[in-house]
Amino acid sequence: MDIATIVGLFLGIGFTVWGILISGSLWDYWHFPSIVITLGGTIAATFLAYPLKDIVKIGKVFQKAFLYKATSANEIIEDIIKLANIARKEGLLSLEEYGSKLDDEFLKKGIMLIVDGTDPDLVRNILETELMFLEERHGQGQGTLEAMGSFAPAFGMLGTLIGLINMLQKMDDPKAIGPNMSVALITTFYGSFLANVIFLPLAKKLNVRSKSEVLIKELMIEGLLSIQAGENPRIIEEKLKTFIPPEMRGSIKKEQLGKEEA
Template identity: 35%
Template sequence: MDPATLGGIALAFGMVLLSIFMEGSSPMSVVLFPPMILVIGGTIGAGIASGTIKDVKRTMANLGSWLMFKQPDSEATVEEIVSLADRARREGLLALEDSARAVEDEFLRDGLQSAIDGTDPDDLRDMLEAKISSKKAQDKVSSKFFANMGGYAPTVGIIGTVVSLVHVLENLSNPDELGHMIGAAFVATLWGLLTANLIYLPISARITRVSELEQQHMEMIVEGLLAIQAGANPRLVGQRLRSLMPPSAAKKEAA
């Protein structure tokens, strides 16, 4: 699991709480449920309105996997592909039918089965690349969902502040209460800015980055499958696939 996003959000909110304490105030001064409900509920409603229910369901269903993402072990995948290439070169593609069922990576397993079934190499590449493009497009929709909410939240916060200031103007006859009421009015703006910049936009960026990493891994698998199908030398297959790995991963393996 890569805890970067969850840890980063926790750190950011921790710094906000620390600044509140250092100002001599209390966190409860900004925990006011009416503006929080308006900002959070209004932002989610606007986010849902900007897409389709199907988009929202898919985004929420996959949110946990994006936040708890574990980066694929590229080196282990390369070793598995090299082993399959070695056996395919010695015994033929049909000999991999039993091995294909034991492959854990769904994308690799399905692609390998298609290769075993005799799919033309060009058709196989087109099919696998279409799957990658489809997944990338779906991930982009989910990322945009949170990016949209990051754009809506500050504006919804301003709406909440205006609503509260209208209430302040209705109570000008109570000057002793004005300071507290004006301070409470700006809590909505605070929560709009906090949720946008410390929750929604970081999650949007996280989804985009995870999608990029998964896409790189899948593209490496495509090259490996085509090499297996072509009966390439296993050693050269390994070298080819490692050249496609990110530089940081390649340096780690070399070390």
């Protein structure tokens, strides 16, 4: 469970409700036809823009925004250094037994390619191709949310225009101008709220996570190719540390120091 996503969504809704309650009532902001125009229109436009196979995955996309287990770069580096030491002492073929025990399928696949004696250039090509399609799959989910974030304000404006037209048709009745103007603005409010509190922030969160996952995978590729080239584990460690921020490198040193003392 990603606490930051939940807290952000809670605060976004909470501050909006708080702002409404200061000057009025939540009931004043409830207008079912406006919800139908804004949310229904957003869903309809998404169906028009994307194939059905992508739309049925939207539930999983939302789930990934809230349920996410981050991969520790420190742990990956430790695994690769451990594999490098094994390969240095026992040979590349010995990696098959240890690699089969790893949880990460990408790292496991790279080890199997190395054990099978695949050419280093081909190993890099296969893993980078898989990484490219991983980014593309991530981009599809992000793109759907971004599209919904752009559709929602547009349909909010459409609802506003409908409200203004109704208001202008009843200009001879002063009492109808206020309510119609209020309804016209509520649809804009709905569209802006859906876009800026839900759809666009979640798309950005998925984008950040995708970049983080891609960085970890690139670290894995570099580490695996270094093992295949027979590089010294210390050199591999220093090379892989360049993928992560300096403050995280310090934590690796502390972990390793603790293990040596033990």
